[in-house]
Amino acid sequence: MSEDLKLSMSIDIENLTKTYDSFAALDDVSLSIKSGEFLSLLGSSGSGKTTLLMALAGFVRPDAGSIRFGGREMIFEPPHKRDVGMMFQSYALFPHMNVFQNVAYPLKLRGYGRAEIRQRVEQALATVELDHLIERNINEMSGGQRQRIALARAIVFEPKILLMDEPLSALDKRLRETMQLELRRLHERLGMTVVYVTHDQREALTMSDRIAVMSKGKIRQIDTPVNLYERPANRFIAEFVGESSCLPVTQHAGLLQFQGRTLKTGSAVEGLKNPSLVVRPEKLQFVAAEAGEYNHLHGHVADVIFQGESQLVQIDLGEGMAVAIRRPTRSSESNRLPARGEAVVLGLHPHDTLVVGNEP
Amino acid sequence: MSVVELHALNARELQRAERRHRWYLFGSGLPALLLVLLTFVLPIGWLFWLSLFDANGQLTIENYTRLLEPIYVLTFVQTFKISIIVTIACVLIGYPYAYFMIKGARWLANLAMGLLLVSLWTSLLVRTYAWLIILQRRGIANDLLMSLGLTDAPLALVHNLTGTVIGMVHIMLPFMILPLYAAMKSIDPIYNQAAAAFGASPSRAFRDVFLPLSLPGLAAGATLVFVITLGFYVTPALLGGGKVQMISMRIESDVSMYANWGAASSLGVVLLLTTLLMLFIVKKGAGLGRRSE
Numbered sequence: 001m002s003e004d005l006k007l008s009m010s011i012d013i014e015n016l017t018k019t020y021d022s023f024a025a026l027d028d029v030s031l032s033i034k035s036g037e038f039l040s041l042l043g044s045s046g047s048g049k050t051t052l053l054m055a056l057a058g059f060v061r062p063d064a065g066s067i068r069f070g071g072r073e074m075i076f077e078p079p080h081k082r083d084v085g086m087m088f089q090s091y092a093l094f095p096h097m098n099v100f101q102n103v104a105y106p107l108k109l110r111g112y113g114r115a116e117i118r119q120r121v122e123q124a125l126a127t128v129e130l131d132h133l134i135e136r137n138i139n140e141m142s143g144g145q146r147q148r149i150a151l152a153r154a155i156v157f158e159p160k161i162l163l164m165d166e167p168l169s170a171l172d173k174r175l176r177e178t179m180q181l182e183l184r185r186l187h188e189r190l191g192m193t194v195v196y197v198t199h200d201q202r203e204a205l206t207m208s209d210r211i212a213v214m215s216k217g218k219i220r221q222i223d224t225p226v227n228l229y230e231r232p233a234n235r236f237i238a239e240f241v242g243e244s245s246c247l248p249v250t251q252h253a254g255l256l257q258f259q260g261r262t263l264k265t266g267s268a269v270e271g272l273k274n275p276s277l278v279v280r281p282e283k284l285q286f287v288a289a290e291a292g293e294y295n296h297l298h299g300h301v302a303d304v305i306f307q308g309e310s311q312l313v314q315i316d317l318g319e320g321m322a323v324a325i326r327r328p329t330r331s332s333e334s335n336r337l338p339a340r341g342e343a344v345v346l347g348l349h350p351h352d353t354l355v356v357g358n359e360p
Numbered sequence: 361m362s363v364v365e366l367h368a369l370n371a372r373e374l375q376r377a378e379r380r381h382r383w384y385l386f387g388s389g390l391p392a393l394l395l396v397l398l399t400f401v402l403p404i405g406w407l408f409w410l411s412l413f414d415a416n417g418q419l420t421i422e423n424y425t426r427l428l429e430p431i432y433v434l435t436f437v438q439t440f441k442i443s444i445i446v447t448i449a450c451v452l453i454g455y456p457y458a459y460f461m462i463k464g465a466r467w468l469a470n471l472a473m474g475l476l477l478v479s480l481w482t483s484l485l486v487r488t489y490a491w492l493i494i495l496q497r498r499g500i501a502n503d504l505l506m507s508l509g510l511t512d513a514p515l516a517l518v519h520n521l522t523g524t525v526i527g528m529v530h531i532m533l534p535f536m537i538l539p540l541y542a543a544m545k546s547i548d549p550i551y552n553q554a555a556a557a558f559g560a561s562p563s564r565a566f567r568d569v570f571l572p573l574s575l576p577g578l579a580a581g582a583t584l585v586f587v588i589t590l591g592f593y594v595t596p597a598l599l600g601g602g603k604v605q606m607i608s609m610r611i612e613s614d615v616s617m618y619a620n621w622g623a624a625s626s627l628g629v630v631l632l633l634t635t636l637l638m639l640f641i642v643k644k645g646a647g648l649g650r651r652s653e
Contacts (some may be wrong), residue, residue, distance in 0.1 A: 057557055079556040080565075092554035096572045105568070106558035153558070
């Protein structure tokens with residue numbers, strides 16, 4: 001199949017650098033995104049994720065490096081010649097155009113005929129289930145509707161690359177979760193390459209094929225959601241992705257020890273600098289006494305927090321260390337819930353015993 | 361006292377508090393209302409009243425029928441002509457100026473704004489006389505034109521329509537640029553980015569997005585310039601050299617030369633009504649073009 005007929009395009013980023021005064025927004029970033037992949041750039045504000053996306057769109061001019069779309073160098077191309085779909089955080093729907101005119105705009109610029117524009121706009125709006133609002137004004141639309149219109153406008157010309165800058169961050173939680181699933185389905189159906197910027201790790205885990213975690217202008221780890229969560233490369237990733245407590249671990253003759261006990265791990269861990277035990281709330285369970293294969297943590301109940309679907313029990317391990325354990329809210333179990341101040345033993349399966357080093 | 365009685369008592373007291381609050385709101389607005397009544401409504405009413413009497417104090421409509429005489433019609437036509445020319449010139453100069461202040465380098469934009477404000481804060485009379493000096497036969501403008509070889513003999517740049525328009529455009533420019541600048545400033549640059557992302561070249565993005573979004577500001581500035589120009593007196597009187605007749609000058613001569621308050625008042629009333637009509641038309645027109653939130 002020739003490059004033109006494909007639904008998607010690969011993106012190759014090499015040694016991309018962008019410095020503002022002395023602040024490195026992008027620090028020698030290299031990244032290959034496969035054709036048709038859904039890749040999220042995850043990071044807190046100032047991590048460089050938005051700068052990277054804006055460099056792909058052409059709104060940020062990098063100091064050095066290379067950006068190739070489907071093998072073609074793009075770094076010198078102005079934004080309007082990059083032929084990508086784009087979704088902005090604030091949607092950026094044109095307030096002086098109605099819904100139809102907004103969605104039709106990319107097609108108008110590409111010189112489509114009236115009939116074809118009409119048909120494609122209707123189709124794109126049908127995809128986001130807003131075809132009944134086609135002649136309405138933008139200021140009559142709710143946040144969720146605007147978000148869908150912006151999506152329709154971004155996909156109406158079937159771009160091979162779709163760039164999204166935190167498109168769901170303005171929506172309320174319930175709508176956001178619905179849209180996450182819809183966007184994922186849409187991606188599966190249309191098949192374009194998606195670069196998705198978000199600061200919400202849960203959103204990234206839900207939607208992505210791969211996630212690139214960024215901080216201080218660098219990519220810290222790039223991996224599938226499962227690997228990122230279960231096998232974080234270092235303490236920074238472990239703390240950033242998912243809930244976790246990182247507890248200092250001592251090393252004695254190649255053995256890792258915590259609270260004076262040797263840790264059993266699923267796989268060999270060696271040569272780590274300042275190793276930490278990563279404990280996630282859902283991996284822990286209360287145990288009556290120390291039993292065979294588990295690692296054990298000893299502490300006192302500090303607080304019990306009701307969160308609806310689950311209860312979070314905070315455990316004070318002493319020496320300024322604390323972990324949390326999550327338990328489903330189930331009436332058969334609630335009466336066994338420990339009281340505040342009670343001494344407890346927590347079990348952690350060796351396969352869930354994750355030890356990481358500080359940042360490399 | 362039962363609970364029910366107590367609650368009824370509360371309800372009565374709450375209603376009373378609500379009424380007191382409304383009186384308070386009305387009372388605090390009253391001084392402003394009286395001021396407007398005293399300084400605007402009464403004088404305009406008086407003006408209208410005066411226009412209905414002739415020089416002998418007889419009730420008449422002759423002050424209005426007289427306005428249909430050619431000399432008055434001509435004055436109206438010339439006033440509107442000058443106002444339209446000045447407004448168009450202000451749009452053509454003011455739009456790029458304001459756009460430059462938005463898009464240009466920060467320090468240049470600040471400089472442009474500074475110059476505009478200095479001009480605005482300088483006395484109208486000083487600026488008008490300055491133009492008189494610049495545009496006179498042996499003035500800087502003619503010297504410059506001749507030294508550049510654009511003309512052999514000095515041009516008549518002042519004491520005519522040309523000078524009047526030049527002076528008025530200069531005086532009116534801030535009234536065009538400031539509202540336009542405010543409107544342009546409030547256009548989120550994200551719209552231009554969005555247009556570019558979907559394939560619009562910079563000029564196309566300007567035409568499709570920036571220009572339409574700046575139209576309300578343009579309409580506001582143009583209306584302001586047009587309305588002020590309609591009643592402008594000092595600058596056309598000085599720079600027109602008697603060759604340019606605007607309504608304001610006709611009013612002045614009716615009062616100071618003929619002491620004909622009725623004639624002057626009718627001119628004032630008609631000028632006011634035409635201005636209101638213009639504002640109404642522009643508001644309708646701008647309303648159609650604007651769909652922003």
